Amino acid sequence: MAGALFLAYTLLSLRIHERLLSHSFDLGIFVQVVRSYAEGRLPVSEIKGPDFPVLGDHFSPVLAVLAPLYVLWPSVKLLLVAQAALIAAGVLPLAFWARRALGSAAAAVIGTCYGLSWGIASGVAYDFHEWAFAVPLLAFSLAALGEGRLRAAAYWALPLLLVKEDMGLTVAAIGLLIAWRGGPGNRRLGLLTAAAGPAAAVLAVLVLGGFHPEGLFGYIASHNPGAGADGGSGSGPAGLLHDVTLGLITPQEKVTTLILLLAPTLFVALRSPLLLIALPSVLWRLASDYPAHWGTGYHYALPLMPIVFAAFVDGLHRRGTRGTRSLYRHLAGSAAVTLLLLPHFPLWQLVDPATWRTDPRLPVARSVLARIPDGATVQASNNLGPHLADRTSVSVYGWGASRPNPEWIAVDTRIVPNHRWPLTVEQEQVALAVSGIKGYRTIAEENGFVLLQRGGPQDSAPPPSGPRP
Numbered sequence: 001m002a003g004a005l006f007l008a009y010t011l012l013s014l015r016i017h018e019r020l021l022s023h024s025f026d027l028g029i030f031v032q033v034v035r036s037y038a039e040g041r042l043p044v045s046e047i048k049g050p051d052f053p054v055l056g057d058h059f060s061p062v063l064a065v066l067a068p069l070y071v072l073w074p075s076v077k078l079l080l081v082a083q084a085a086l087i088a089a090g091v092l093p094l095a096f097w098a099r100r101a102l103g104s105a106a107a108a109v110i111g112t113c114y115g116l117s118w119g120i121a122s123g124v125a126y127d128f129h130e131w132a133f134a135v136p137l138l139a140f141s142l143a144a145l146g147e148g149r150l151r152a153a154a155y156w157a158l159p160l161l162l163v164k165e166d167m168g169l170t171v172a173a174i175g176l177l178i179a180w181r182g183g184p185g186n187r188r189l190g191l192l193t194a195a196a197g198p199a200a201a202v203l204a205v206l207v208l209g210g211f212h213p214e215g216l217f218g219y220i221a222s223h224n225p226g227a228g229a230d231g232g233s234g235s236g237p238a239g240l241l242h243d244v245t246l247g248l249i250t251p252q253e254k255v256t257t258l259i260l261l262l263a264p265t266l267f268v269a270l271r272s273p274l275l276l277i278a279l280p281s282v283l284w285r286l287a288s289d290y291p292a293h294w295g296t297g298y299h300y301a302l303p304l305m306p307i308v309f310a311a312f313v314d315g316l317h318r319r320g321t322r323g324t325r326s327l328y329r330h331l332a333g334s335a336a337v338t339l340l341l342l343p344h345f346p347l348w349q350l351v352d353p354a355t356w357r358t359d360p361r362l363p364v365a366r367s368v369l370a371r372i373p374d375g376a377t378v379q380a381s382n383n384l385g386p387h388l389a390d391r392t393s394v395s396v397y398g399w400g401a402s403r404p405n406p407e408w409i410a411v412d413t414r415i416v417p418n419h420r421w422p423l424t425v426e427q428e429q430v431a432l433a434v435s436g437i438k439g440y441r442t443i444a445e446e447n448g449f450v451l452l453q454r455g456g457p458q459d460s461a462p463p464p465s466g467p468r469p
Contacts, residue, residue, distance in 0.1 A: 001091055001095060001108075001111050001112065001115065002088045002089060002091050002092055003088075005087075005088040005091060005115040006084050006085055006088035008115075008347065008350060009083070009084035009087055009088060009124045010080070010081055010084040011350060012124055012125060012346060012347060012349060012350055013080040013083065013084060013124055013125065013128075014077060014080055014081075015349075015355055015356070016125060016346075016349075017076070017077070017080060017386065017387075018362070019355075019359065019362065020361075020362065020365060020383045020384070020387075020412065021383065021416070021419065022127055022383065022386045023126075023127055023382055023383065023385075023386065023419065024047050024380070024382050024383075024384075024385030024386060024389075024394070024396050025047065025382070025396070025421075026126075026127045026128065026129060027076065027079070027080075027127035027128050027386040027389075028045075028047045028076075028385040028386045028388075028389040028394065029045045029047045029048060029054070030063070030079055030127075030128045030129070030130070031076045031079060031386065031389040031390050032044065032045040032046060032047060032054075032389050033045060033054050033060075033063050034063055034066045034067060034070050034078075034079060035070065035074070035389070035390060036054075037063065037064040037066070037067035037070075038067040038068075038070040038071050038074070042055060043055060043063070045057075046377075046393050046394060046395045046402075046403060047385060047389070047394065047395050047396055047402075048401070049213070049395075049401040049402075049403075050395075050402075050403040052213070052401075053211045053212075053213070055207070055208060055211040056208055056209075056210075056211030056212030056213065056218075056219060057208070057212070057219075057222070058130070058164055058165065058208070059162075059164065059165040059204035059205075059207065059208055060130040060162070060163060060164050061162050062130060062133045062159070062162040062163050063130060065133075066078065066079065066082055069082065074390055074391075075390055076386050076387070076389060076390045079128040080128060082128075082132070083124070083128050083129075083132040084124065086132040086133055086135055086136055087120060087123070087124060087132055087135050087136075087302075088115070089135075089136040089139075090114070090135040090136045090138070090139040090305075090306050091111045091114055091115050091139075092136075092139070093136075093139045093140045093142075093143035093144075094110065094111060094114055094139050094143060094306065094309055094310060094313065095107045095108075095110065095111035095114075096143070097143040097146060097147060097310075097313055098110045098111065098313045100147070101146075101147075101313060101316075101317040101322070102313065102316055102317060102321070102322050102327060103322055103323065103327075105327075105328070105331060106313075106316065106322075106327065106331060109331040109334060109335055110309060110312060110313060110331070110334070112335070112338075113264055113309070113334050113335060113337075113338040114305060114306075114309040116338055116342060116347060117264055117305050117309070117338065117341075118260060118296055118301070118341050118344070118345040119261070119296075119301030119302060119304055119305040119308075120302065120305050121342075121345040121346045121347040122296060122297055122298060122299065122301060122302075122345060122346060123298075123299040123301065123302030124346065124347075125345075125346030125347075125349070126297070126298050126299050127299075127386075129299045129302065130163055130164055131163065131164065131299060131302045131303050132302070133163045134160055134163045134164070134167060134302075134303045135302060135303065135305075135306055137156055137157070137159055137160050137163070138157075138160070138170075138277075138303060138306040138307060138310075139306040139310065140152075140156040141153045141154075141156035141157040141160075141174060142174075142274055142277065142306060142307060142310035143310060143313075144156060145174065145177060145178065145181070145274065145310075146272075146274060146310060146313060146314045146317070148181070150178045150181060150182045150186040150189065150190070151186070151189060153174065153178055154174070154175065154178055154189050154190070154193045157170075157171050157174040157175070157193060158171065158193065158196065161196070161197065161200040161201075161204075165201050165204040165205055165208065166201070166280075166281070166284065167197075167201075167303075168197040168198050168199075168200050168201025168202075168204070169197060169198060169201065169280035169281075170197070170277060170280055170281060170303070171193060171194075171196065171197030171200070172193075172194045172195075172196075172197030172198050172280075173194075173197075173276055173277040173279065173280060174193065174194075174197075174277055175190045175191065175192070175193030175194030175195070175196070175197060176190065176194045177190070177273060177274070177276065177277065178190030178193060178194075179191045179194060180273075205219070243287045243289070244283075244287055247286070247287060248283070248286045248287060249286075251294070253291075253294045253295050254286050254294045256295075256296075257294060257295060257296055257301075258282075258286075260296055260341070261278075261282075261301065261304060261308055262308065263337050263341075264308070264309075264312075264334055264337050264338050264341070265308060265309070265311070265312035265315070265334060266330055266333045266334060266337070268311075268312055268315040268316060268319075268330060269308050269309075269311035269312045269315055270311075270315070271311075271314075271315035271318055271319065272310075272311035272312075272314035272315040272318065273314075274307065274310050274311040274314050275307065275308070275311040277307050278304050278307040278308065278311075281303060281304055282304070285300060296345075312334070316330060360447070361414070361447050361448065361449070364446050364447045364449055365384070365387075365412070365449055366387075368410065368444050368446065368449045368451050369384065369387055369388060369410060369451075371443060371444060371451060372388065372392060372408050372410065372451070373392075374391045374392065375391070375392060375393070376392050376393070376406075376407045376408050377392070377393045377394075377395075377403060377406040377407045377408070378392045378393065378394045378395070378406050378407070378408045378409070378410060379394070379395050379396065379397040379398075379402055379403070379406045379408075379409050379410075380394050380395075380396070380397055380409070380410040380411070381396075381397055381410065381411050381412040381415055381419075382396055382397075382415070382419050382420070382421050382422075383412055383415055383416075383419045384410050384411075384412055388410070392408075396421075396422065397409060397410070397411055397423070397431075398422050398423035398427065398428065398431055399422045400422075405438075405454065406454070407453065407454050408451065408452065408453055408454070409435060409440060409450075409451070409452040409453075410449070410450070410451050410452075411428065411432065411449070411450045411451075411452075412448060412449055413425075413428065413432075413448045413449070413450060414447075414448035432450060432452075435452055438454075439454055439455055440452040440453065440454050440455075441453055441455070
């Protein structure tokens with residue numbers, strides 16, 4: 001099962017990338033981070049800004065684990081394959097626990113429903129994220145916690161503190177459950193784990209503030225991107241009160257997300273205290289003023305799915321359903337919900353013929369980008385950045401924080417609408433015209449792709465050398 005899921009996730013993410021549907025934010029950023037570690041440097045991302053120290057953005061030193069692999073395979077595809085492996089590995093502890101607690105049928109159904117769940121699919125399809133490391137760690141920790149192996153639960157949980165600073169509260173929740181379930185020795189372990197979580201989170205934020213170019217206040221401001229957005233409640237005590245009360249269930253999109261989180265478990269997960277471990281992540285998402293945090297897109301549900309399905313296993317086990325008709329009814333219902341949701345989320349692309357058609361523009365894109373030499377400074381469209389991040393110093397074309405006056409500019413003027421950021425069509429046309437005034441010359445213009453070189457001879461570049469292997 002894990003092998004089949006790994007293959008499916010790999011095919012989906014690589015195909016999305018090859019079709020120019022990946023993003024500079026975030027895949028390009030993470031390539032630059034891992035590349036920095038592989039070169040023996042602290043992580044820097046040109047996409048975030050000139051020489052931007054990524055430790056001033058998020059505390060994710062776990063990404064250094066990929067550096068030795070990147071040395072062997074210096075490609076953006078390494079990150080996508082690694083993410084597929086990490087997420088697929090999460091099925092192992094959940095399915096083995098389900099088999100021991102509920103039988104083989106439950107292991108097969110619950111493992112499959114977890115692997116095909118909408119939260120996993122959305123995460124796999126949207127670039128690469130550090131939360132991929134959290135998925136197997138959470139699955140192993142919660143399976144151990146559910147089976148009463150409390151020390152193992154703590155040891156699997158503590159590395160989450162290296163994944164991202166917001167994992168501290170999740171570790172605290174795991175520690176509190178360990179303390180609640182254990183005897184005197186394990187209670188002490190649980191309390192220490194619970195204390196380590198928020199302490200590490202606070203320390204990480206203070207460290208991040210030191211790395212951020214604008215200090216701690218700059219770090220805090222950069223992580224409130226939706227302030228004043230539609231649906232936000234404004235600032236001040238009244239706004240805060242709204243965010244933590246009525247704002248948790250309005251607008252309706254938030255309620256829909258909550259329902260979809262629990263629907264694959266037929267709401268049996270609510271019977272398990274393990275579901276409390278999801279509370280910190282759910283609360284900060286729902287209280288956020290950033291609309292992307294509320295829905296089912298992107299990667300935000302990725303670390304929630306192991307928790308929800310662990311609570312499902314625990315909830316069924318607590319009901320004493322092993323071998324009963326009730327168990328099989330719940331398994332059938334879970335499978336039915338998963339299948340009903342499947343066509344609405346990205347894994348369905350694997351059976352869509354359009355996914356496997358070769359757009360005639362793709363060879364043109366590879367040919368145009370191959371003209372840019374390794375190590376050059378480049379501004380590129382959002383969808384082209386990931387294809388350059390492993391060999392050039394690339395930033396996003398038209399974004400104010402990008403490095404000014406790059407040696408090369410690569411633009412996809414026919415970019416799909418949901419990738420067209422930060423410039424509109426009209427703004428892009430004006431910017432390209434201004435580039436000519438600034439001394440850039442057209443090196444290639446074909447099938448919507450425009451390549452400019454600063455001070456380069458008009459249309460006199462050597463023929464393309466072909467795409468990099």
